[in-house]
Amino acid sequence: MLRAANAHAAHAARAASRAYSGSAVRVPQLATFRLPEIANEPTRDYAPGSAEREQLLAAVAEMQSQTRHIPLVINGREVRTGTVLEQRNPGNKAQVLCTYDSAGPAEVDAAIEGALAARSKWEALPLYDRQAIFLRAADLTASKYRYKLMAASMLGQGKNIWQAEIDAATEAADFLRFNVKYSAEIYAQQPPCNAPGIWNRSEYRALEGFVYAVSPFNFTAIGVNLAAAPALMGNVVVWKPSQGAVLSNAIAYDVMREAGVPDGVMQFVPGDAAAMTKRVFEHPEFAALHFTGSTHVFKSMWKQIAANIDRYKSYPRIVGETGGKNYHLVHPSADVPNAVNNTIRGAFEFQGQKCSACSRLYVPRSLWPEFRERLAAGVEAIRQGPVDDPANFMGPVINQAAFDKITNYIEYARNSPDAEIIAGGRYSDADGFYIRPTVVVTTRPDFKLMTEEIFGPVVTAYVYEDADLDATVDLIGATSPYALTGAIFAEDRQAAVDLSARLLHTAGNFYINDKCTGAVVGQQPFGGSRASGTNDKPGSPALLQRFISPRSIKENLGRISGYTYPSNITSN
Numbered sequence: 001m002l003r004a005a006n007a008h009a010a011h012a013a014r015a016a017s018r019a020y021s022g023s024a025v026r027v028p029q030l031a032t033f034r035l036p037e038i039a040n041e042p043t044r045d046y047a048p049g050s051a052e053r054e055q056l057l058a059a060v061a062e063m064q065s066q067t068r069h070i071p072l073v074i075n076g077r078e079v080r081t082g083t084v085l086e087q088r089n090p091g092n093k094a095q096v097l098c099t100y101d102s103a104g105p106a107e108v109d110a111a112i113e114g115a116l117a118a119r120s121k122w123e124a125l126p127l128y129d130r131q132a133i134f135l136r137a138a139d140l141t142a143s144k145y146r147y148k149l150m151a152a153s154m155l156g157q158g159k160n161i162w163q164a165e166i167d168a169a170t171e172a173a174d175f176l177r178f179n180v181k182y183s184a185e186i187y188a189q190q191p192p193c194n195a196p197g198i199w200n201r202s203e204y205r206a207l208e209g210f211v212y213a214v215s216p217f218n219f220t221a222i223g224v225n226l227a228a229a230p231a232l233m234g235n236v237v238v239w240k241p242s243q244g245a246v247l248s249n250a251i252a253y254d255v256m257r258e259a260g261v262p263d264g265v266m267q268f269v270p271g272d273a274a275a276m277t278k279r280v281f282e283h284p285e286f287a288a289l290h291f292t293g294s295t296h297v298f299k300s301m302w303k304q305i306a307a308n309i310d311r312y313k314s315y316p317r318i319v320g321e322t323g324g325k326n327y328h329l330v331h332p333s334a335d336v337p338n339a340v341n342n343t344i345r346g347a348f349e350f351q352g353q354k355c356s357a358c359s360r361l362y363v364p365r366s367l368w369p370e371f372r373e374r375l376a377a378g379v380e381a382i383r384q385g386p387v388d389d390p391a392n393f394m395g396p397v398i399n400q401a402a403f404d405k406i407t408n409y410i411e412y413a414r415n416s417p418d419a420e421i422i423a424g425g426r427y428s429d430a431d432g433f434y435i436r437p438t439v440v441v442t443t444r445p446d447f448k449l450m451t452e453e454i455f456g457p458v459v460t461a462y463v464y465e466d467a468d469l470d471a472t473v474d475l476i477g478a479t480s481p482y483a484l485t486g487a488i489f490a491e492d493r494q495a496a497v498d499l500s501a502r503l504l505h506t507a508g509n510f511y512i513n514d515k516c517t518g519a520v521v522g523q524q525p526f527g528g529s530r531a532s533g534t535n536d537k538p539g540s541p542a543l544l545q546r547f548i549s550p551r552s553i554k555e556n557l558g559r560i561s562g563y564t565y566p567s568n569i570t571s572n
């Protein structure tokens with residue numbers, strides 16, 4: 001009996017695999033489907049005593065009690081390379097959160113070839129089916145995997161509960177769901193005109209080749225989007241996560257697999273960044289780079305792609321969102337408590353490790369005494385420590401290299417005659433990488449800390465004379481190569497209008513009376529220009545356009561019986 005049941009199950013499995021292989025009769029699409037309503041994933045507040053706080057902290061405790069090993073996943077199979085690295089808790093250096101295999105050249109090649117083998121079947125899968133997979137991934141992100149993703153982002157990347165919630169839970173789910181909505185809008189774009197007897201159509205092909213997704217440590221959701229957005233549009237993806245986010249990204253990858261992303265379509269390949277990238281860029285079927293990270297790495301990648309251009313079958317698409325030197329400009333009409341509190345959030349949430357973080361501040365002399373007092377007092381009161389204590393507003397920075405870089409900036413300011421530290425300035429890497437939120441005031445608008453990306457909890461203020469507002473506005477665009485985010489604080493409506501116009505090209509995300517961080521998918525598509533990136537706006541249809549190659553089809557419904565035109569007819 002049991003043997004018969006097993007034989008039946010084996011037969012069913014073989015039949016299913018034959019059906020998927022495409023050799024069986026394909027059922028055509030029998031309707032134009034309407035998507036479920038797409039909305040932002042609601043945030044949970046994790047108040048004391050709430051079920052969500054309890055469940056999340058239980059997930060954190062469980063994750064701390066074990067060390068997961070993460071293999072590469074190539075063509076759906078787990079691959080061990082023998083080169084094993086580890087990801088530690090930046091708030092508690094002694095704690096190893098996970099170990100993982102690191103890819104060498106053979107694994108990179110296998111990942112690329114496996115992805116290419118999966119390409120045509122994935123591209124041919126109807127959009128509805130690809131959408132269903134990513135909608136399922138969104139639901140899994142927001143439910144079954146929510147607290148695991150958050151716990152890994154908290155322990156691995158140093159996020160407190162709220163920062164993990166708005167990243168690994170809601171933003172990740174939002175990217176997945178809104179991309180589905182945008183993909184439908186793109187497919188619905190059809191030629192507006194048909195000449196008599198003609199039917200024109202547009203098809204949105206995937207790119208020919210594979211996409212290389214390289215993600216940063218600081219946002220779990222960004223890793224999800226870097227890999228999932230091109231895949232939704234029918235592309236195959238080789239995903240290299242950051243060494244600082246392997247655990248959370250591996251859980252996001254578990255979500256993709258459980259949601260039904262077929263083997264080979266998305267390959268999860270942590271590895272040595274520079275060596276892996278060199279190998280990838282040498283492949284003739286490299287079709288697109290989908291990168292988020294620092295400006296200097298992106299520039300080096302662009303140069304490598306350019307150097308290899310003769311190898312490629314197509315011109316690779318290059319999408320990169322990179323660094324920032326984001327500003328808050330306080331107008332003399334500003335509401336000071338509002339500007340101060342938004343500055344504290346914008347500069348110090350997640351330890352200033354958001355590409356959008358406020359790191360330069362322009363305050364008029366008339367408001368400075370009150371502004372300074374409130375800012376310094378607020379900053380000194382910030383609670384900081386391990387992220388599993390919900391009372392901590394700030395945690396650690398990501399690793400030793402970041403700690404050293406940021407504290408060098410603090411020491412530079414401390415030793416400069418042009419600057420004064422008015423809050424913070426203390427740090428310790430004894431147990432974890434903790435740097436107190438730090439406020440520097442400088443007399444020079446071109447001071448090093450006013451112009452370079454620090455990517456840590458340091459904000460530098462320049463106090464301008466009220467009469468010099470115009471000249472100060474010019475400084476914003478002139479003293480930094482970046483143009484990612486910026487905010488103005490003004491109660492005077494005319495001033496807000498004028499400043500918005502004058503600052504047009506200084507930020508891709510511009511805020512009025514709000515902090516310069518915290519863009520929400522579907523509400524404020526994100527990205528900057530100049531040295532901050534290609535501004536392809538993740539969280540909007542514009543990004544998805546970069547990962548398709550449209551085909552125009554003209555079908556003639558009539559037939560011709562000759563080849564001349566009326567203009568060829570002569571009077572005799």
Ligand SMILES: NC(=O)c1ccc[n+]([C@@H]2O[C@H](COP(=O)([O-])OP(=O)(O)OC[C@H]3O[C@@H](n4cnc5c(N)ncnc54)[C@H](O)[C@@H]3O)[C@@H](O)[C@H]2O)c1
Binds near residue numbers: 217527
């Ligand atoms: N504009 C945005 O949307 C945005 C969002 C998040 C982060 N960022 C930027 O990212 C940076 C912080 O993230 P990070 O520290 O992970 O950035 P990073 O540039 O160090 O790393 C990003 C990715 O690039 C890889 N990488 C590093 N060196 C490489 C090399 N030589 N060749 C190929 N790949 C390499 C890393 O392993 C990682 O996967 C900041 O500059 C921040 O502003 C920008």
Ligand SMILES: N[C@@H](CCC=O)C(=O)O
Binds near residue numbers: 354519526
């Ligand atoms: N989109 C995020 C920043 C992402 C970069 O780190 C924000 O708007 O704060």
